[in-house]
Amino acid sequence: MKSSIIVFPGSNCDRDVAVALEKFQISHQMVWHNETSLPKTDLVILPGGFSYGDYLRTGCIASKSPIIEDIIKHAKKGGLILGICNGFQILIEADLLPGVLLRNKKLRFLSKNVFLKVINVENHFCINFNKKNIIELPIAHNEGNYFADNKILQNLEDNNLIAFKYCDEKGNINKDSNPNGSSNNIAGILNSNKNILGMMPHPERLIDPLLSGEDGSMMFESLLKSQ
Amino acid sequence: MKKEVLDPQGKVVSQTLKNMGYKNIINVRQGKYFQIELNETNKEKAKKIVEEISKKLLTNIVIEDYTINLE
Numbered sequence A: 001m002k003s004s005i006i007v008f009p010g011s012n013c014d015r016d017v018a019v020a021l022e023k024f025q026i027s028h029q030m031v032w033h034n035e036t037s038l039p040k041t042d043l044v045i046l047p048g049g050f051s052y053g054d055y056l057r058t059g060c061i062a063s064k065s066p067i068i069e070d071i072i073k074h075a076k077k078g079g080l081i082l083g084i085c086n087g088f089q090i091l092i093e094a095d096l097l098p099g100v101l102l103r104n105k106k107l108r109f110l111s112k113n114v115f116l117k118v119i120n121v122e123n124h125f126c127i128n129f130n131k132k133n134i135i136e137l138p139i140a141h142n143e144g145n146y147f148a149d150n151k152i153l154q155n156l157e158d159n160n161l162i163a164f165k166y167c168d169e170k171g172n173i174n175k176d177s178n179p180n181g182s183s184n185n186i187a188g189i190l191n192s193n194k195n196i197l198g199m200m201p202h203p204e205r206l207i208d209p210l211l212s213g214e215d216g217s218m219m220f221e222s223l224l225k226s227q
Numbered sequence B: 001m002k003k004e005v006l007d008p009q010g011k012v013v014s015q016t017l018k019n020m021g022y023k024n025i026i027n028v029r030q031g032k033y034f035q036i037e038l039n040e041t042n043k044e045k046a047k048k049i050v051e052e053i054s055k056k057l058l059t060n061i062v063i064e065d066y067t068i069n070l071e
Helices: A014-023 A066-076 A086-093 A150-158 A217-226 B008-019 B043-058
Strands: A002-007 A027-032 A043-046 A080-084 A100-102 A110-118 A134-141 A145-147 A162-167 A186-190 A196-199
Touching (some): A043 A086, A066 A080, A086 A100, A110 A186, A162 A196
Parallel strands (some): A002 A027, A043 A080, A080 A196
Antiparallel strands (some): A100 A145, A110 A134, A162 A186
16 A cells, blocks of 8 residues: 655644554655645545644645645545544645534643544444444644534434544543534544545554554554555 | 734735735735624714723734724
8 A cells, every 4th residue: 555645834743644654564655735746645644733833724724735636636536535633624624524623612722532432434444443443542633623514414424424423431422522522522524435534533643552552553454454 | 913013824825825826916914803792872982992992902002903893
């Protein structure tokens, strides 16, 4: 599997993603946002960070970068795209995923581990989570409060396009287990073809027992399995 | 933002618009917009109150300007 990590001014999780991909022997190339075409690639990763200092709206300026046009072409051909944190915000601003990410309900930057229930295990990113569907991953964001109108939410629920929901240790999905006020406790969603995943938690940060866990590894193993 | 104060966000927005093909963009400055509902029927009094809160809370008059539109 070949992958491309897109680097924007202000990206800061690009190298963490590269370390994770290396660990699972997924070859990768760093691609600067000013490039106009992607190298030959199966998977595009938009990493976390603060692209363009979050000017105007989070992910907004990055979504107008020259490379985005080719990423949209890649998406239309069914190529895989994973957007993590700021990457998720960019995918939304680029109209590749529906809804919007608002400021956290309590107006605070959140940096902590949360529990997630893997709702859809039948996609390229999550196949391996069928062994364990309540996982723990870190979040680190100020704008992660997923919001969409009822029609969009209904479509996501009805078509099984929600990949992850915030929950507690036992898997209960409720207000108390919702860290940022997201509609329906949504932490990650898929597009209708399930080749694009946007998520606020950081799988690349939990790939080593020495770094407190391996729940993120399952996503990279899933990607390897899916090719 | 006052004209003489650098507005980096506005500059980035301006550059992005140019990159998107809007070649006639000269400059963009970004600001804030507040909608204030007042329980006051006298226009003069209302304007005075809004001016006061603009100075006291909503703007930093060292770097920012404000304009008021009454409806």
